[in-house]
Amino acid sequence: MSNNEVAEKVQNNVASKDEVVARVVNLKKYFPIYKGFLVKKRVGDVKAIDDISFEVRRGETFAIVGESGCGKTTTARTMLRLTDPTDGKIEILGTDISKLSREELLPFRRKMQIVFQNPIGSLNPRMTVGQILTEPMLFHKIVSNQQEANERAVELLRMVGLKPFHMDRYPHQFSGGQKQRIAIARALSVNPEIIYLDEPTSALDVSVQAQIVNLLLDFQKNMGLTYIFISHNLSLVRFISNNVAVMYLGRIVEMGDVNEVFDNPIHPYTKALLSASPIPDPAIEKKRKRIILSGNVPSPIIRPNGCFFNPRCPFRMEQCDKEYPQTKSISENHQVACYLVDKREV
Amino acid sequence: MSKERKMNTELRRTMRKIFRNPSAVLGFALLIFFVIVAIFAPLIAEPINPMMLDDNGNPMKLDDPYVMPIITWSSTPVPPSADHPFGMIQGRDIFYGVVWGTRTAFFIGLTVTIISTLFGILIGSISGYYGGWIDEVLMRITDVFMSIPFLLAAMVLTTILGNGIDKVMIAMTVFGWMGAARLIRANILQVKEEQYILASKALGVKDYFIIMRHVLPNTIFPVLIQASMRMGSLVITAAGLSFLGLGAPLGYADWGSMLNFTRNWILGASGSTFSYWYAVFYPGMAMVLFVLAWNLVGDALRDVFDPRLK
Numbered sequence: 001m002s003n004n005e006v007a008e009k010v011q012n013n014v015a016s017k018d019e020v021v022a023r024v025v026n027l028k029k030y031f032p033i034y035k036g037f038l039v040k041k042r043v044g045d046v047k048a049i050d051d052i053s054f055e056v057r058r059g060e061t062f063a064i065v066g067e068s069g070c071g072k073t074t075t076a077r078t079m080l081r082l083t084d085p086t087d088g089k090i091e092i093l094g095t096d097i098s099k100l101s102r103e104e105l106l107p108f109r110r111k112m113q114i115v116f117q118n119p120i121g122s123l124n125p126r127m128t129v130g131q132i133l134t135e136p137m138l139f140h141k142i143v144s145n146q147q148e149a150n151e152r153a154v155e156l157l158r159m160v161g162l163k164p165f166h167m168d169r170y171p172h173q174f175s176g177g178q179k180q181r182i183a184i185a186r187a188l189s190v191n192p193e194i195i196y197l198d199e200p201t202s203a204l205d206v207s208v209q210a211q212i213v214n215l216l217l218d219f220q221k222n223m224g225l226t227y228i229f230i231s232h233n234l235s236l237v238r239f240i241s242n243n244v245a246v247m248y249l250g251r252i253v254e255m256g257d258v259n260e261v262f263d264n265p266i267h268p269y270t271k272a273l274l275s276a277s278p279i280p281d282p283a284i285e286k287k288r289k290r291i292i293l294s295g296n297v298p299s300p301i302i303r304p305n306g307c308f309f310n311p312r313c314p315f316r317m318e319q320c321d322k323e324y325p326q327t328k329s330i331s332e333n334h335q336v337a338c339y340l341v342d343k344r345e346v
Numbered sequence: 347m348s349k350e351r352k353m354n355t356e357l358r359r360t361m362r363k364i365f366r367n368p369s370a371v372l373g374f375a376l377l378i379f380f381v382i383v384a385i386f387a388p389l390i391a392e393p394i395n396p397m398m399l400d401d402n403g404n405p406m407k408l409d410d411p412y413v414m415p416i417i418t419w420s421s422t423p424v425p426p427s428a429d430h431p432f433g434m435i436q437g438r439d440i441f442y443g444v445v446w447g448t449r450t451a452f453f454i455g456l457t458v459t460i461i462s463t464l465f466g467i468l469i470g471s472i473s474g475y476y477g478g479w480i481d482e483v484l485m486r487i488t489d490v491f492m493s494i495p496f497l498l499a500a501m502v503l504t505t506i507l508g509n510g511i512d513k514v515m516i517a518m519t520v521f522g523w524m525g526a527a528r529l530i531r532a533n534i535l536q537v538k539e540e541q542y543i544l545a546s547k548a549l550g551v552k553d554y555f556i557i558m559r560h561v562l563p564n565t566i567f568p569v570l571i572q573a574s575m576r577m578g579s580l581v582i583t584a585a586g587l588s589f590l591g592l593g594a595p596l597g598y599a600d601w602g603s604m605l606n607f608t609r610n611w612i613l614g615a616s617g618s619t620f621s622y623w624y625a626v627f628y629p630g631m632a633m634v635l636f637v638l639a640w641n642l643v644g645d646a647l648r649d650v651f652d653p654r655l656k
Contacts, residue, residue, distance in 0.1 A: 040479075077544075080548050082544055082547055082548060102550070105550060106550045109548065109549055109550035110550075112548070113548065113549075114544075114545065114548050116541040116544070116545070118541060121540050121541040121542065122540075122541035122542055122545055123542055124540075124542040124559075124560050124563075124564070125564065126563045126564055127559075135546075135549075135551075135559070136549045139549060139550075139551055139555075140549070140550075183545075186545065190549065
């Protein structure tokens with residue numbers, strides 16, 4: 001497929017509410033581990049993502065939650081093709097991009113952008129805000145000349161709540177929240193359809209978090225953006241997202257509508273996660289029973305037999321040690337990979 | 347805002363910054379002074395031999411101005427006088443040696459620093475950017491070079507190649523690139539995982555642009571600053587080698603070989619320790635000020651290049 005054809009295909013995709021803009025099918029990302037001096041031998045793999053599938057619809061916010069090292073960020077980076085997937089498909093706007101070359105990817109690069117967790121590291125300290133914002137537009141030829149780019153950059157700054165005179169400043173002259181606004185402006189500069197938000201608020205303090213979240217929600221409403229939101233802040237996830245996937249050791253253990261999953265969690269891991277996030281009411285917080293998980297996350301290199309969660313699971317059964325549970329639907333928009341589903345049905 | 351005006355404000359800001367800092371001013375002033383001395387050396391110390399006259403009775407021009415003429419047959423150092431303001435040693439005028447030695451110092455410093463830094467940058471950036479076994483091989487080679495004591499290596503190399511200022515420079519280049527290589531490699535390793543690089547990759551920007559716009563501007567300045575500071579210390583190293591008799595040939599206008607002359611007089615005459623002070627003081631002082639100038643300039647550059655200090 002030539003570049004133009006791809007570009008056309010991307011452009012011609014008519015926006016509809018139920019359209020799937022991103023679909024991941026059996027995606028795998030293994031990082032090989034080598035040992036030895038000069039002559040290296042592959043001794044194993046870190047299975048950062050192990051066979052995950054999900055769909056993201058236009059205009060929704062799809063959240064991925066889980067503890068550190070469960071593969072959330074790797075999922076986003078693989079979907080952006082910042083790292084190449086080991087296996088599986090990544091369909092963006094109807095095209096599988098998992099094997100496209102650098103040039104073939106370009107039209108899709110425009111459609112997907114990312115906002116990182118750490119606003120300090122995500123802006124080049126030697127470039128002014130103006131340079132940071134105009135570089136992507138000029139590269140993708142969204143504007144025809146520097147002056148047009150500058151005008152658009154000023155407009156973007158205004159949209160994220162900054163002033164035109166900030167154009168000539170350097171990143172270190174801004175606060176954390178302002179830097180994150182600049183990072184959002186850079187992501188918006190190429191008119192993307194999907195934005196990956198990799199814990200965009202976790203490095204900010206609470207009052208600034210709320211501002212950034214509101215800004216993101218405004219943009220979503222006005223521009224019909226699709227967000228893939230990576231977080232471990234569950235109350236925030238519930239507030240802004242429509243669907244959620246809970247990941248554990250590279251696999252999705254529970255997925256579905258955010259209210260259904262959070263109100264009626266089936267998987268013990270989801271329950272434990274929800275139980276770990278505090279409720280902003282001291283009266284309830286004091287009385288409520290918390291599930292405290294024992295042990296640590298097992299190594300992603302040598303994983304337990306059967307269900308990966310079995311060493312920490314309070315409901316461990318015989319079959320949990322034998323085979324990894326199948327993913328089952330318990331309602332139209334709620335899937336779980338746990339043997340407790342069967343028990344519940346009985 | 348037009349590009350030109352922006353450049354000007356940038357330049358003015360940089361200049362203001364330099365002139366606000368007294369040690370930076372001192373550094374640049376010293377450096378400019380040495381540059382002037384080097385450029386106008388033929389006017390300051392005329393390359394003539396007063397002991398030999400040509401057919402018209404005028405002093406003869408020197409074939410090679412870097413070889414100091416013998417102008418007195420006195421075997422002991424001659425104290426400063428109106429004609430020879432820095433005195434004379436081993437029959438040669440110290441003033442002449444110091445003035446023409448400035449050229450030698452610049453020549454050695456610039457050549458060795460530029461070649462070894464470029465080589466270091468090449469090795470270090472290949473190593474850092476590509477990683478893997480290339481990195482492994484290049485860094486082990488670097489380690490081997492670093493493990494050999496510099497003076498010993500330089501001595502062995504000059505023994506093989508023979509004496510002379512060019513041989514010393516070869517030795518200093520061959521054993522002087524490792525610092526720059528290590529520095530730029532470490533910087534690239536750090537910068538290449540930064541999120542602004544990933545953000546650029548997510549935009550599909552070409553590797554070449556990423557290196558030119560994001561990687562190099564954030565990694566090259568520490569190397570340049572280190573190079574400017576090394577410029578001074580290289581002159582000391584060269585002088586050290588000359589002092590050991592490995593460097594410039596006898597009578598060459600080089601601060602180190604001038605100090606070599608003082609070996610027998612450094613302790614003074616019996617009873618008066620400082621009787622030959624001028625023999626050590628003038629070439630030594632030239633060297634100290636030269637090193638100081640480059641160090642202060644290096645410091646000033648660091649302040650100017652760091653955007654966080656603007």
